[in-house]
Amino acid sequence: MNSYIRVLHSSPKSPAVDVYINDILKFKNLTYGTFTDYVEVMSGDYNIKLYPAGTKITPVLNKNIFIPKELIYTVAAIGTLPNIDVLLVLEPKVNNPSNNAYIKFAHLSPNAGAVDVTLPDGKILFKNVKYKESTDYIEVPPGTYTLEARPTGTKTTALYVPNVRLKSQRFYTVYAIGLADGHPGLQALIPLDGSSYLDLRED
Secondary structure, rough: OOOOEEEEEEEOEEEOOEEEEEOOOOOOOOOOOOOOOOOHHHOOOEEEEEEEEOOOOOOEEEEEEEEEEEEEEEEEEEEOOOOOOOEEEOOOOOOOOOOOEEEEEEEOOOOOOOOEEEEOOOOEEEEEEOOEHHHHHOEEOOEEOOOEEEEOOOOOEEEEEEEEEEEEOOOEEEEEEEEEEEEEOEEEEEOOOOOOOOOOOOO
8 A cells, every 4th residue: 555745845045956766757847836746656665855946966865765655645855955854744544534624734934933823812823833843634614724833822914814715525745935034934734635636445
């Protein structure tokens, strides 16, 4: 039974990259703040190399990863040059999902401290999430939300994310990327997760 992975470029100030998996070019010209499509892979060890787009001389990242079976991951390029790393962000399995929406949070901003993710009224959805951490999914009623990331324990809004539309039986991750008090600034990426439509069941 295979797994699925996609790649996210979340390394601020880094160039667009070509993505090589086991020295085979899989994705071209992946720009900051964008995701690849998912690819199906067998469980096992993989080498990931990122080269500045259009080149193949010196990789900006060369990393070995292990992909377990029957899981869905986002392979995020994180950090800043020359210290780019990869982080595997798991989409936890949810068996027999309800009619609610499912949302989780991944903190990929290298210079931002721990945050609470809240609603505008202060209700905390995710508490004290540190850089490189991602949460489990929580269930929320379908609808349109405004989310805020606040330095843990404060009411100061570091990242304001309006008009987040969450649909029934769909899975989402809020990826916080960028630099606190820098350029590119903090922003949220909220793609539809593969758990919403990829089938990991046995045939």
